[in-house]
Every structure is written in C-alpha cells, then in structure tokens.
Amino acid sequence: MKHVLSIAGTDPSGGAGAAADCKTFCAHGCFALNVITAVVSQNTQGVRGYMNVTPELIASQIDAVFEDINVDAVKIGMVSVPATIGVIADKLKQYKPPVVVLDPVMVATSGQRLLVPEAEQTLRDILLPLADVLTPNLPEAEVLTRRPIRSFADMEAAARRIFDMGAKAVLVKGGHRMEDATDILYDGRGFHYFKGKRVESNSTHGTGCSLSSAIAANLANGMSLSEAVGAAKKYVFEGIYHAELIGKGHGPIHHFYQLYKRAGLE
Template identity: 45%
Template sequence: MIDHKDEPIIALTIAGLDPSGGAGIVADIKTFTAFGCFAVAAVTSLTFQNTTGVFGAVHQTAETVRDQILPVVEDLSVAGAKTGMLPTRAIIAEVARLFRETPLPAPVVDPVVRSTSGYDLIDDEALEALKRELLPLARIATPNIPEAERITGLRIKDEEGMRQAARIMREMGARAVLIKGGHLADEALDLLDDGEQVRLYSAPRIQTKATHGTGCTLSAAIAACLAHGLSLHEAVARAKDFVTEAIMKAPPIGRGFHPVNSAHSVRSVLDKTGEA
C-alpha cells in the first residue's frame, strides 16, 4: 500500500508536450497526481498533434531544458523521475549530465522513438546518444517492441526475442528493462529483467482504440511508485494494473487513438456528496 505522507512526494517528468493531452508531460502529470505525487516538469519539445497523428514538432535547445530543470533541483527534493521524448542528441547529453551531476534519482527511461500513429520522434544520432549516455543511468528502461527492436537491432517475435532484447539493453547499462509486449499477436505479455531474475506479466488483450499515452502513463506510474519507496517489481505490477484500468475507463475522446484515462483514480470535487 502506498503511504501518502504529509511531506509531498515530488516527481519530475522530462518529456514532450502533447497539446491534445493524451501523452507526454500532460499524461505524466495526471499520473503523478493520481499516485499522490506533486508533479514538476521540463518540456523538451512542443509537438503538434491530436488523436489522429503527429504533424510536427519544435524542439527545445539543450540549454532551455537545463534551465528548466536546474531551478527545480536546487529548490525541491525530487524523489522520482522519468524521461520521455528526448528528440536530439544535445538534449539527451544534457539530460544525462544533469542526472550525473545533481541529486536527481536514477530515472525511469521511456525511450520514446515513435508515436502511436507512426511518427518518428527521434533520429538515429539521438538514438545512439540515448543508448550511450542515458541508458547506463536508468533505474529501468521501458521500451515497447518496436522501440526495443530499434535500440537492439533485433527482430522480436516472441518471448525469447524479448528476453534477448532485455539482456542486450542491460548490457548497454540499464539496471533493469521492461519490454512491453502489446505489439505481439497473442496475449499482452510484458517481461521484466532486473539483472537477477526475469518476471513475466500476462494479461488478456483488450480490444480498444484507447492506446494513446499508454507508454507515458506506465513509465510515469512506475516512477511515482518508486518515489513512494516501492520495490521495482511492486512498482511495475502496480503501474500495469493502473494502465489496464486507465484503458478500461478511457472516454471516447477524438477521432483517432483515444487517450487512456490517466486520471481515473483522482476523485473530482464534482463527485462530492451532500452539496446544495
């Protein structure tokens, strides 16, 4: 059980802005709030998107990303952190340097390389920087199948391929790797390799269009749980349950891939009883 202490638990997201609210820092903030964390954020890219697709982006500079994060770190004690869309080599290098040189905790690295609609969000040069500089700092990396394939160069078709990909990413330096198997044909199978053992998380596949923001929400939920002091296995299990419920309770927003309901456990003030 998560203990909501009087002192606020602060969680940081470093990611892109999705103006339609389904993914990126908006989804992360909703998720942090749902887990009782105080959310802080740094924007790496302003994307132009809705539920039907991504139509472009304007990236921040490494300096503006640094200038967003440093004042937060100097003033607040950040207990949990995650990274999402880091679109350029310079931004990745700067973010990695901040994790090395400040008291920020080891991050949950969501290696966002492609949107749900198929838009490439990171080039090959940036991907190499992510593998070389950020993965070795990760408490856990959370790629889906296409992301794991692009990072490792493997073709992943089954559980064995997931095991191989997770092992390769740990060899790149990540302390733990969660391969999300939602792109496999059969049941939704996720695989966690923490360097000591491999755990499998299996769930029935949900037939739905509500998949926008699933990766952001999962990684943010893991970061929030770790900030509360949960073990890695418990954090992943709790986060997966949260995302499943977020999918099941997703409203039909938009004409494309509906956003998951990352705020499904936050009670609205409009739900209070006894009011006039």
C-alpha cells in the same frame, strides 16, 4: 507527498507526453513537476510536427526545479536529438536523483519518428546507462538491440542485451504483441513476467508514457521494482478499460478513474 519530475515533450490534446506524465503522477498522490524538451503538435490522430527546445533552456528548466525542490524520481520521455540527450545526462549526473525511469520514445503510434537516427547511439551510450528502469516497447527494443523480436524468448534476450548496455533494469513491453499483452522485466538477477489482458479499445494514446510515469511514481512512493511495475500495469489497464471517448482517433486513457470512482463520479 513525493515529488516526481517529467522530462518530456508536450501534447496539446492532453493524452501523452508531459500531460500524461503529470496526470499520472497526480493520480498516484505525487506532486508533478515537468521540464519540456520539445513542443509537439499532435492529437489523437497523430503527430503533425515538433520543435525542439534549446539545450540551454532545457538545462535552465532542470536547474530551476532541482535548485528549489527535492526530486524523488525522474521520468524521461521524448529526447529527439543528441544535444537534448547530452544536456539531460549532464544534469542527471550533477543532481543524482534517486530514481530515473527512461521511456525511449522513438516512434509515435502514428509512425512519426520522434528520435532522429543520429541520436539513437547517443541515447544508448550516454542516457541509457543512467536509467534505473528502461521501458521500451517491442519496436523500440528492436531498434536498441538491432534484432527482431517475435517471441517471449526474443523479449528475454532483448531485455538482457539492453541491461548489458548499462540500464539497471529493463521492462520490455509486449503491448504490440497480437496475441497478448505480457511484459517482461529483467533486473540482472532474473525475469519477471507481467501478464495482461488485451482490451479492444481505441483509447490507447499515451499508454507508454503513462506506464513509465506510474512506475516512477510507485518507486518514489516506496514500492519495490516488481510491485511498481505490477501496479503500473494494472493502472494503465483500468485507464484503458474505463476511458472516455475523446477525439477522432486513438483517445487517451482515463488517468483519474480511481479518483472519480471514490468521488462517486463514475
């Protein structure tokens, strides 16, 4: 069993952040580890507020994991301030995990900013170059590149620009496109398109967290990058399609649909 670490914020409603990460790791047969960067008050209707964990305690949590357990992959989510970004980067350099997937969580679906403006450049300069895979959605890719994205050509250009910032591979997610849900992966050698069907559903809370976590788990389990992305995209699609109605807003995906199916609990 592979061990996959989530470094992210909390979600008391269980659909996003560290909760979604750990559910996803487990659904992929991995042992889930987690380090909390922020305590977030949120539910299916939006983010109400958050409190950052101190850099010292984040460092202590990371040390506690790596000094005791072999880590096969790391997924990074909410890192809202420069101090948080700095300590995580230092620890990644110290422990050198074999896989780092960075989901640059900047703005919640509800519109709440989760990355303060002064941290954007720190993320670009310090954390982004340590990522094996970066998974921005279209609004996040626009923030990173400071350019609008309106077409597949724009998505390719954004992926190339972010790759040139230091990430080893970039997956620009097209879920915010109105006409389709195509994602584009750039690995420095070429572009890979992952076409997807758009599901009319309110169960989309934590889809970005779940996708990046599934990629991390798939890479830990030995898949190639393109295989990992394709399988992760299918996993999230199935999770949305088979989701239970939970909450009054945008509910979570069904992280364990395949396991429930095998157990005859559909």
